[in-house]
Amino acid sequence: MPLPPIPRRVKIGDAAAFARTTPRAIRHYHAIGLLAEPERGSDDRRRYGYDDMIRLLWIREMADAGISLDDIRAGFEGTTGIEQSLARLEETLASKAAAIEAQRTAVHRLREAGSPLGLLSPLVSGRLRDLPPGALRSADLDTLLVTERVFGPVGAAVQADRFIVLATHPELRAEEDRLAEAESALDDTVSPDDPRIEDLAVQRCAHEIALVATIDRSGLGEALDDLLDRHDEHDGEEEAEATMGTLEAIGKMPYDFSPARVRYEERVIELLHPADQDSDIPQTC
Template sequence: MHAFFMPPRQVKIGDAAAFAGTTPRAIRHYHEIALLPEPERGGDGRRRYGYEDMIRLLWIRKMADAGIALDDIRDAFATGTAAPSAVSGDGIEGILERLEESLAEQEAELRRQRTAVQRMRTEGSRMGLLSDFVTNRLKSLPEGLLRQADWDSLLVTERILGPLGAAVQATRFVVLATHPTLREESDRLDDAEEALDDSVAVDDPRVAEVAGERHAFESALQAVIEESRLGKDDDALFDAWDALHPAATEDGEGEADLSPRRREADSMSVFEAIGKMPYDFSPARLRCMELAEELSAQEPPAT
């Protein structure tokens, strides 16, 4: 006949951890943050854990597995009764409510991230980085016609001016991708502007010359856009944007610009972007850009 087994009145930290399904290191951490009171120690100086300690360890393990922060668990114990294992029902209810709200937010974020990843796989890693409003403008183009620099520019523009600004800029790349002569001239001008490095003085005649060529090119490019259906498509872009964001154009009805009312909340002004987005432009190149803008401003408005 077997003798009746007598359970220990107290156990060492290793046995307590094994029973609760945790580790001695975790239990020591609970002591450090005052989540689990320090138990009495035996004659050998080691901690000894009794029944109430084990109950609290099980509570901690279960609540931590549910995602409740250790600080919240400690607060719930603090508002309970005097018993070591007691937990305030009201306190836990409030914690669980906050946890549920947090989990719902995390689920929504995960769905957003998963949708973004699926879209990148469907649209391609480059096009998928841009919003639908921009990519819809480019879907008529055969794959491979846009360059990496075009995608990069659209990404920056969308960050600054939002999807509407990037969609309008996409029209430019559509024309360049489908008009080899314009693309060739654009490349030549890009090289000429890049040549205006720090070795070129601001008042060098080449600065004004390149500015004039840039102005002439932009006028020719705009003429192609206006003569094609793309000009009308741009008008439709503004209408579509206003339809999607009616509040953004309140008191701005009829405007055809990229004012702050038409930008997304996450976008920034051009002024803000200048101070945050690095561009390796020399003073001569910046002056060239200014001169080109001045030439455009001097032209009479199109009728």
């Protein structure tokens, strides 16, 4: 069987088709000095020979592997070895693969836990998973999301116990709602010296003491200690790297608090953490 006619040179369209690219791409290779522009024939069209096609195939295979055109050119010119470019590319791909795997893990957690609970770290969402659907309010989850950003998963896991108690003790939830409504009334029309601030701060302090006592009785604190021990063994270093400084994070989170509300929050902290008392939470306010 005789061979078909074998051309010594081919037009740009045929060269592009053979190399699985486009004439526009080949013209770009010419423009950036990656592929020498061949002489034109009598019809003023470029004609590509065997060596041109070999070079074009090299370019396309390396480009398909992810090597940049600049690195390909540097490799051809001998200023940078192709092996160096491949090593850099392999490092980049490994980094991308790790990022993709982290995304897959996050998506899996979102699908498994549901949103917005799945937006929290496994350490925090694991504390809340046994609660019935709807037991946690949207505002509770929002608060946990902010707390985790400021204090990290450990801080949010500690706070999660507070919301577990509120979700399972209606009388404490009712008192929380009453206090929250009174706190929201501390707007710009209220003076920071208003005596109601002190009275409300004392009530909030008493409520927080009741919450802590309920947490202690429930055994949540002991279970959390065990969980945190396991967490420290596996995730401590990554968490330290990922968590923004607490003061920096607090300074970047806006709250529309009036001067009266700011004074109230300060007074609550003073009552809960008196300077001359060793325990974190006082027995009385």
